[in-house]
Amino acid sequence: MSLWAVQEEDPRRIRYVTDQNEEIVGKRFIGMAPPSDFNEFVSGQIAGLITEGGECRGCEFVDSCSGYFKWPARNYRCDTVKALFRTLAEAARELRSDLAACPPNGTGVA
Numbered sequence: 332m333s334l335w336a337v338q339e340e341d342p343r344r345i346r347y348v349t350d351q352n353e354e355i356v357g358k359r360f361i362g363m364a365p366p367s368d369f370n371e372f373v374s375g376q377i378a379g380l381i382t383e384g385g386e387c388r389g390c391e392f393v394d395s396c397s398g399y400f401k402w403p404a405r406n407y408r409c410d411t412v413k414a415l416f417r418t419l420a421e422a423a424r425e426l427r428s429d430l431a432a433c434p435p436n437g438t439g440v441a
């Protein structure tokens with residue numbers, strides 16, 4: 332699941348409609364021009380960013396991010412975002428490790 336879906340801003344899954352009956356990507360994008368194809372918006376966004384050869388190409392978080400932080404500002408620098416993703420990934424690794432070290436339910440020390 333991409334960050335777009337987590338944030339409920341993947342228009343293939345969720346559409347927002349303004350009081351003026353205009354479809355938009357998400358509430359934070361009210362007043363911006365809508366994409367030409369809502370169903371292909373996220374896949375088109377990341378495909379374009381990768382084709383351009385910018386920061387998203389080769390990004391270790393591209394599968395879960397899909398260029399979320401490059402819209403609408405394609406030149407946004409993701410250094411801080413990537414540091415946050417790394418922290419979350421490390422926390423997830425530690426949690427998995429802790430869970431794997433736990434004895435099966437009911438066999439632990441009282």
Ligand code: SF4
Nearest residue numbers: 387390393396398409
């Ligand atoms: S973190 Fe930044 S560089 Fe990486 S995929 Fe997301 S938008 Fe692209």
